[in-house]
Amino acid sequence: MSVFTTTAYTTDKLTLGQRRVMLAAVDEDGRLPDGANQRVLNNISESWARTDPAAGGRFLTAEGRAALAPLGRFSLLARANPETGHLPGTTGHSDMLALVRDGLAVLQDNEGRPLPVTDRWERGNSLRITERGRRLVGMPLTAPPFAERHPVSSWAMWKREGEPARPVQILGWPLADGTVRVLPSGTRLSYAESAERPVPAEQLHPAPQAPMTTVTNRSDDRRKTMTDRTPEPTLDDELEALRGLAAAVVKSMTPSAETWEQVKALEERATAGYELAERFTEFDQQATADRRAPKAWGISRELSEEQIAAELEKRPELQALGGFVATLAQLGMAPWQMANMVRKVKAYHEACTAES
Incomplete structure (x- = not known):
């Protein structure tokens, strides 16, 4: 089936006979009815209904569907709530009359009873998309x-x-x-x-679900649950976002584009540029703070006697620290950092001895 796209539109006006036949085709999955007036069928151009020899008939094209629903009305139908059928926002009076006339929408009350268009302004009444309207915009009739x-x-x-x-x-x-x-x-x-x-x-x-943590250490022994906060985006995630914004800022424009398209592209560039500048400033501040205060150095470690013995066997240079290994671990230093410190002290001492 040919699909109506939001960029398609038509300036040609349908006759009443053509509109009647093409709306009937919407109900038949786009196939023009064989029993329609032959003169009307002959006046429907191939751009609106293309002949399909394999299927043995003529079927509506995207241009034909666009002729039935101008861009504004199509957008209104496509934005209908598929569960309730309600059309969003406020519909203009002429659009409402056209949608109801073509059977693409119906005016109903709160209980779903159809009403005449003269009751449009009564409280609780609203436009809802019909099965024909769903077929026109390609909306499923039942939940997929x-x-x-x-x-x-x-x-x-x-x-x-x-x-x-x-x-x-x-x-x-x-x-x-x-x-x-x-x-x-x-x-x-x-x-x-x-x-x-x-x-x-x-x-x-x-969307990721926030993990649930059970709190059991309450004084009254009651068990409660609390939802963890959504984790903040990491620097790597923010860097990917900045790259995307930078690509939008330097995105090339088509020289042959219409004036309004070039103006829109420039506006998008400017918006992306302002956001890039703001987010890069925040990113730079966060990255600078992260570099100056590594989180790993702020984590204390409690090493057991067995762990200390294993580290001394793995790194003999730690023997020079003696009992300070456990103390330095509590201050947040990892064994490899202690070993590096010992090597630097020994190198400095050897350099001073060689000079003297």
Whole structure:
């Protein structure tokens, strides 16, 4: 089946007969009905309905579906909640009339009873997508396996190549073109990045669940659970994000692109540049602090007599420290660090002896 893409549009206007026949084709998985008026069928161009000799009929193309649903109405239908059918936001009066007229949406009350369009402004009434509307935009009629892994309103991780995973909220099911509408989340996102958008379904992965820790050492012997905090991103993760932003800043533009496309590309470059500068400053401060205060040096170690004996056998130079091995371990030094210190002291002493 030909898939309607959000970049397709048409400026040609359908006649009432053509619209009736092509809407009927939507109900039949895109196949034009054989019993339709032959004159109407002949006036439907191949760009709207292509002949398929193997299947023995004519089927709607992406351009034909675009002629039935202008870009704004298609976007409205594609953003419908697949579980409840509710259309999001506020629908213009003319769009509402057109969607109801073509059978792509229906006005219903809270209990799902259809209503005339004159009751649009009554409290509790709302537009909902119909089965024909679902077929037009490629929305599944029943819940696919994807909905079991990622229910509507649940959280997932959006992972693109070369960029760190980003948490997103699932807003729908995969459409016929393989995309799912999501809402990115994050405190560092720009206005453009935080807007809902379609993303490929294969880039969505389950969100990690926070581990549950059982607390048993309570004075009243009661057992309670608490959720660990989500770990902060590491420097390596942040470095990958900075590389992705840098690539967006220096991304080349197509010379033959339209003016509005070049302006949009420049705006995206500027947004990425500002975010790159802010995040690099934070990254530099964090990396500098990490270099000046290595975490491994702040961990005390309690070495048993057997462990000390094993280290002395492995590193004979530690014999010079005697009982200070355990003390230095408590201060956070590893055995290899103690050995290096002893070697440096011996080298310095030998150098002083040779000079004298």
